[in-house]
Amino acid sequence: MADVDLPSPIRGILLDAGLETEAPPERRIFTNRDLNLERIGLIGFDMDYTLAIYRQDALERVSIEATVDKLIGRGYPEALRTAEHDPRFAIRGLTVDKQLGNVIKMDRHGYVGRAYHGRRVLASEERRAVYREQRLGHEHERFAPVDTLFALPEVTLYAVVVDMLDEHPELFSARDKPSYAEVYQDVRECIDASHQDGSIKDLIKANPERYIERDPDLPKTLHKFRSAGKRLFLLTNSYFPYSDAVMSYLLGGEPSYPDWTAYFDWIVVGSKKPGFFTRSEPFQELDRSGKRIGAPRQDVQRGKLYEGGNHSALQASFDAYGDEVLYIGDHIYGDIVRSKKSSGWRTALVVQELHQEIAVRRARGMTLREISSLHRLRSEIAEKISVQRHLMRALGRIEPGDVAASGDMDVAEATEMLDATKVRIKGRFDRLRRYEQETTDTLERRSQEVDEAFNPYWGSSFAERHDTSRFGSQVEAFACIYTSRVSNLQFISPSRYFMSPHGSLPHWL
Ligand SMILES: [Mg+2]
Structure with missing residues (x-):
């Protein structure tokens, strides 16, 4: 059944009311591990390449x-x-x-x-x-x-x-x-x-504006989650003057917020992730101009601005369990692996490459389906070839005398039977080999076509040949959910239950 294409004024009303609408495919959120947003009270954000989408070129x-x-x-x-x-x-x-x-x-x-x-x-x-x-x-x-x-x-x-x-x-x-x-x-x-x-x-x-995309959907996405009662925090390795400039550019000028800091209950800059999650560096309070105030400390308060610090003091200030916190970042190790392992935070990975990846997958959908059936076909042929090869070797070891005894015939008859069988098996073997070669050639050609479309040097970031790439498998292993940009969260309800697809092994038919 085709999806109903909502006119944008109607879509806007539904989004503002917190209702879910169908996101464009490039902006969908993908689930590796079940995550119930209803149970998430705090959402944290990295800044660079997470809230701030850089113009890579x-x-x-x-x-x-x-x-x-x-x-x-x-x-x-x-x-x-x-x-x-x-x-x-x-x-x-x-x-x-x-x-x-x-x-x-x-x-x-x-x-x-x-x-x-x-x-x-x-x-x-x-x-x-x-x-x-x-x-x-x-x-x-x-x-x-x-x-x-x-x-x-x-x-x-x-x-x-x-x-x-x-x-x-x-x-x-x-x-x-x-x-x-x-x-x-x-x-x-x-x-x-x-x-x-x-x-x-x-x-x-x-x-x-030359280096960072200003996403008009970002302020309203953050606002939507605040309105739903989630508390937000910023945790970035960038230092204050730079964070201030970037965040003002991204979130400034919204009538209901005096400045970007008003979106967040906690702000930690210069956090030195991944060390933030494992060490116990003190926090340094900063004033709104970035000047240090007071002595370094091990406790933090909501509504203030800090530099440095460590995960356990921040977590203590949250007054919530680790699994009630969702942290959104772009760095597999520094943001996702470390925060998940050391803090039990749930994780969302921002992968801006997904946008192009999905666009190519959609545009080349038919070729990709062809590739996957050619791949299955090739492994089926390879299995048959291996059986024939084994059979040929076994036939090579049989003596005409043995055949004669087994079949109650003379040796000349047995030799003829044995030779004819060998010729038949060899013929089948050769046909299968030719079929395998043709399949492989087509597979190579088709794979090259789609690789070109993904990236002429490397193909897709998420795949390598017919398997997941190392990067793809890290995304799968470490991120609870992943998506191309933060504002894609605007399309989902703040109480969405993300359900992972059922895991499978090759024999689970
Ligand atoms: Mg980052």
């Missing part, structure tokens, strides 16, 4: 420019300034192999499905030769996970420098030629420095 451009400046200051080639970089090269969920200068994408089992050295794709033999025996993910010295959108420019830039190092080593004469691992370290440090010294943040503060 513009932010990457300035991040790379600021970082290149600093790298050149460290003796890296001037040519970096004019080197081309494709922002599509980096996506969340990749892993950098610092030792070899590679960027890789893994499936949920840690199998490396794609790899680039610099920006040169590794052919499958080359990739398997390097990563076949390698169990990935735990050697922090060698591998760096790319788990926030903030980290994308460093991947793009790392690949550019690796290529330059391979193709034009002479450009590095101003300094000792760095190893791939040193390049990574330098890029990291320079990008961190650009974040810390204000090179990037000052630009954003001066022109927020």
Whole structure:
């Protein structure tokens, strides 16, 4: 049955009344684990990439420019300034192999499905030769996970420098030629420095509209939850002056709220997550201009503004159980894994990439269905081939004499029977092999088509070949619910019961 398309004035009235309406597909909320909003009394928000949706292209451009400046200051080639970089090269969920200068994408089992050295794709033999025996993910010295959108420019830039190092080593004469691992370290440090010294943040503060999307649905979404009796808090690693500028831009100018701070019962800036959840740093109270007032303390009060702090003191101030708190963030580890493990908070992950992911899945729905049936077909053929192969080997070991004895016939007759059977089985085997090859070819072609649409280098962030990607499996394992942006909550009732789809194993037909 087709959904009724509500005219927007009517939809607006229903939304304002807190009633649920059908969200556009790109803005739906997806459930991994049951979550009853009726039982949630507090909702916390991270700021960067959660409340504030950055314009990734513009932010990457300035991040790379600021970082290149600093790298050149460290003796890296001037040519970096004019080197081309494709922002599509980096996506969340990749892993950098610092030792070899590679960027890789893994499936949920840690199998490396794609790899680039610099920006040169590794052919499958080359990739398997390097990563076949390698169990990935735990050697922090060698591998760096790319788990926030903030980290994308460093991947793009790392690949550019690796290529330059391979193709034009002479450009590095101003300094000792760095190893791939040193390049990574330098890029990291320079990008961190650009974040810390204000090179990037000052630009954003001066022109927020250029770097951050102002989502008109955000203030009303927060208002809706406040009206339903939920208490809201902000918990961000950004410090006050920057948070103040960004939040004023996002939530300022609403008639019923004097300023953005009025939306929140607690505000914690400079929180140093993930350490916030495990350590016991004191809170420092700030006044509305960001000036420190009073001594550091271990207790907090509602309605005040704090810097630093720790989870247990904040939780004590909530006067609620951990599972009555929903925390919404974009960082799998810093926001979601840590808060869930250390505090028992329920979690919602903001994945802005979902918007494009869902748009592509909808546009290519038919091809994706074809891919999944071709995949099932291929595994069925492979099973049959394996049976025939086993049969051929067994036939090869049978002597005509044995057949003659078993069938009460002479040896010439038995030989003929045995040979004819072998020919028949071989014929079937060859037909199956050809069928398998055709299926594989079509599957490859179709997969390539949709991969192009997701991302020409890496395909979908959430999938790798025919399985969930490492990133996809983390989203599934750690986030109770996930969605493309905070304001998607406007489409649901504040007492919504999110029910997870029934888990399944391959044999649960
Ligand atoms: Mg964030």
